[in-house]
Amino acid sequence: MRIALAQVNSVVGDIPGNAAIIREWARRAAEAGAHLVAFPEMMLTGYPVEDLVFRESFVAASRDTLRQLAADLAADGLGELPTVVGYIDADGPARLGATVTIAGPPEDVPSPIDRGPRDALALLYGGRVVATYFKHHLPNYGVFDENRYFVPGDTLTVARIGGVDVALTVCEDIWQAGGPFAVARQAGVGLVVNINASPYELNKDDVRLSLVARRAREAGAAVAYVNMIGGQDELVFDGDSLIVDADGNLLTRGVQFTEQLLVHDLELPESTVDASRSGPADVFDDEVDSDSEGGAGIGKRQAAGVRDAMHIERVLVSRAMPASAGAQPEPGFGGGEHPPRSSAAPAADGGMADRVVDEAEVWQALVHGLRDYVRKNKFPSVVIAVSGGIDSAVVAAVACDALGPSNVVGVSMPSSYSSEHSKDDAADLAKRTGLSYRVQPIQPMVDAFLTNMAEAGSPLSGLAEENLQARVRGIVLMALSNQEGHLVLTTGNKSELAVGYSTLYGDSVGGFNPLKDVFKTMVWRLATWRNEEAVRRGEQPPIPENTIRKPPSAELRPGQLDTDSLPDYGTLDPILAGYIDGDLGREELILAGHDAALVDRVLRLVDLAEYKRRQSAPGTKISVKAFGRDRRLPITNRYREAAVPIATPAHDPVKSSTQT
Structure with a gap:
C-alpha cells in the first residue's frame, strides 16, 4: 500500500x-x-x-x-x-x-x-x-x-x-x-x-x-x-x-x-x-x-x-489492491477501486529527514510562528524598535527571515542616555539585514513631558523618569502602526517577562512577541547560531558581533546594566526554568543547588509580575510551559513559596523596572 x-x-x-x-x-x-x-x-x-x-x-x-x-x-x-x-x-x-x-x-x-x-x-x-x-x-x-x-x-x-x-x-x-x-x-x-x-x-x-x-x-x-x-x-x-x-x-x-x-x-x-x-x-x-x-x-x-x-x-471500502496498471477495478463501496499503479513503478520511499540542532529548530519555530501570525492576520509589514541590543537584533533577524527585509521596519529611538555604540549597532544591524531603517530621536518628546509634568506640580525623577522614555518609544511605534499599518513587534524575552523587567505600555507594547517563550541565555545562543549559519551559507551574518558580546542594558540612566537589577542571566535562567517550566518549589530549587536567598528573591519577582504578563502580547510557544497558554495563575494571589513574609506588592520597585 x-x-x-x-x-x-x-x-x-x-x-x-x-x-x-x-x-x-x-x-x-x-x-x-x-x-x-x-x-x-x-x-x-x-x-x-x-x-x-x-x-x-x-x-x-x-x-x-x-x-x-x-x-x-x-x-x-x-x-x-x-x-x-x-x-x-x-x-x-x-x-x-x-x-x-x-x-x-x-x-x-x-x-x-x-x-x-x-x-x-x-x-x-x-x-x-x-x-x-x-x-x-x-x-x-x-x-x-x-x-x-x-x-x-x-x-x-x-x-x-x-x-x-x-x-x-x-x-x-x-x-x-x-x-x-x-x-x-x-x-x-x-x-x-x-x-x-x-x-x-x-x-x-x-x-x-x-x-x-x-x-x-x-x-x-x-x-x-x-x-x-x-x-x-x-x-x-x-x-x-x-x-x-x-x-x-x-x-x-x-x-x-x-x-x-x-x-x-x-x-x-x-x-x-x-x-x-x-x-x-x-x-x-x-x-x-x-x-x-x-x-x-x-x-x-x-x-x-x-x-x-x-x-x-x-x-x-475496497477488497483488493490492483496488481498492475492494466488491472480492472473491482467493484467496491464507491463503485471502483484505487487508482491502478504499475507493478514496474519504482517503490516510494519518503526518505529520512535530517535532525537539526536545538538552535536551528527553535529558529525555524520562531520564523514560522511569526510568518503565519502576520500573513494569516493580513498585516502588510512589521515595525520593531531596534536599540542595538541583543533582543531587538534577534527579533529583527527572525522577522527578516520570516517576511523578507522589505517588509520589516526598524526604528532607532535614541535618548540622551543612548550610547554611541548602541546607535552604531542598530545602524549596522539594518545594513546587514537590509531592513528599512529610520532614526527617531525621543529626547525632545521626553523633555516636553518632563516640563509639562513639572509645570503641573508633578515633577518626575528616578524610575518614573526612566520609564517615561520607554513609554515615549511605545507611543512612537504605535503611531507608526496606526499611520502605516505595521504590526508592532515587542522584543522582551521570557526571562524579563518572568521577573517583570519591562515597562507596561512602553517596551512591552506591541501585537506580537517572537521571544515571549525564549529565555535570555537561549537568545544569545540563537544569535550566535544564526551568524554561524550565515557563514556556512556564504552570507553576511545578520547580527553585529558587538551586539552579542556587550553586556545587556536598558540605557535609561547613565552606566545602567541589567545586572544592576537582576542576577546574571546564566544564574537566573536555570532558576526560572525550574520554577516555571518544571513547576519546582522553593525547597526543590534549593536542593538542586541554587542559593536559598537568590531563590527567594527570584520567586518573589516572578510571583509579583503576574499582572504584567497578563497584559503581554502573544508570542510563539517553544517550551513545555509558555506564559499564558500553559501557565495560568491568579493575579490577586498571596501564596508565596518564600520562607519569609512578603512586603505589600504595591510598594515593590521591580514593577517599574524596565528593559528596551
Whole structure:
C-alpha cells in the first residue's frame, strides 16, 4: 500500500480555503500513485478553534463543507482515492454499538446536537463520507482544553482498504496507552493512521518517535503519523510526520516546518477478518505514558483507571489492491477501486529527514510562528524598535527571515542616555539585514513631558523618569502602526517577562512577541547560531558581533546594566526554568543547588509580575510551559513559596523596572 501523508498548513475558520488545500494535495497524492492519503487533525476547520466550536453555525459549516468536499474530490477524478480528513462534527443520540458494515452518508445521521461537538475524522471515498471516527482520548492539560469543547468517542473505526484493515485515530489517542491502539490489536489491523495537530516544543520530536514506536508495538501494526505545520496565534506546528513498522522501526520521516507530501510504500498483511464483524472490545486505560503532551504525570492523574468500553466498527471500502496498471477495478463501496499503479513503478520511499540542532529548530519555530501570525492576520509589514541590543537584533533577524527585509521596519529611538555604540549597532544591524531603517530621536518628546509634568506640580525623577522614555518609544511605534499599518513587534524575552523587567505600555507594547517563550541565555545562543549559519551559507551574518558580546542594558540612566537589577542571566535562567517550566518549589530549587536567598528573591519577582504578563502580547510557544497558554495563575494571589513574609506588592520597585 502506498501511503501519502499531507503535512500541510491550515487557517482557523477558513473552511472553504482549507477544503481547497485538501483538494490540491489530494491531487498531488494521486499523481504520486497513493492508495491512501491522510491530512492532519481538524484540517478542514483549522486547529485550535477554541470557542468557535460552540457556534452551531460553525459546526454546521464544517459538516456541510465535508460533504461537499467528498463530492468535489470525486468531480476532480479523485473519488477512488481514500482520503482521511480531520474536521468538527456533532452527533445525535449515542451509538450503542456498530451494527452496520458500511457507514451511511452524513444525511443519515441525526442532526440534533444531543452529545455535543466531536473532534472528528472522516474517510472520503467515491464522492461520499464512508466512515467517521470521533477522538477517544481528550487532552486537558497545558494548551489543551478539550474536555471543555468535545465529547469523547467510544468506537474504533476500521476501514478495509485494498484488502488491508486500517484503524483510524486522532492525535491524543497515540499519547496514551490503552484505548484505540489496544483495540486495534484486538481488531487485527495492519495499519493505524493517526492524524495530528500536535504543537511544537523543543525536543518533542525525540519524544514523538519513541511514542509512535511504542504504539506500533502495542497495536501490532504499522503506524502512519501525520502532523500539521504552521502557526496559529501562540502555537506553531512542526510537522515531523513519520511512519513506523509493526516493530516500531522508523521507515520514513518528514522535514520539520515544511509543507510536504510524505509518500512511502508499506508491505501490509491482507486481512483475514470478516469485514462485517463489528462489536464491543473492552480495554482498561491502566497505563498512561509519562511523556504525554502535558508532561510527566499530568496524563496519569487525569486518565489512569478509566475503563474504555469501546466498540469496533468495520467499514468496507475496497477488497483488493490492483496488481498492475492494466488491472480492472473491482467493484467496491464507491463503485471502483484505487487508482491502478504499475507493478514496474519504482517503490516510494519518503526518505529520512535530517535532525537539526536545538538552535536551528527553535529558529525555524520562531520564523514560522511569526510568518503565519502576520500573513494569516493580513498585516502588510512589521515595525520593531531596534536599540542595538541583543533582543531587538534577534527579533529583527527572525522577522527578516520570516517576511523578507522589505517588509520589516526598524526604528532607532535614541535618548540622551543612548550610547554611541548602541546607535552604531542598530545602524549596522539594518545594513546587514537590509531592513528599512529610520532614526527617531525621543529626547525632545521626553523633555516636553518632563516640563509639562513639572509645570503641573508633578515633577518626575528616578524610575518614573526612566520609564517615561520607554513609554515615549511605545507611543512612537504605535503611531507608526496606526499611520502605516505595521504590526508592532515587542522584543522582551521570557526571562524579563518572568521577573517583570519591562515597562507596561512602553517596551512591552506591541501585537506580537517572537521571544515571549525564549529565555535570555537561549537568545544569545540563537544569535550566535544564526551568524554561524550565515557563514556556512556564504552570507553576511545578520547580527553585529558587538551586539552579542556587550553586556545587556536598558540605557535609561547613565552606566545602567541589567545586572544592576537582576542576577546574571546564566544564574537566573536555570532558576526560572525550574520554577516555571518544571513547576519546582522553593525547597526543590534549593536542593538542586541554587542559593536559598537568590531563590527567594527570584520567586518573589516572578510571583509579583503576574499582572504584567497578563497584559503581554502573544508570542510563539517553544517550551513545555509558555506564559499564558500553559501557565495560568491568579493575579490577586498571596501564596508565596518564600520562607519569609512578603512586603505589600504595591510598594515593590521591580514593577517599574524596565528593559528596551
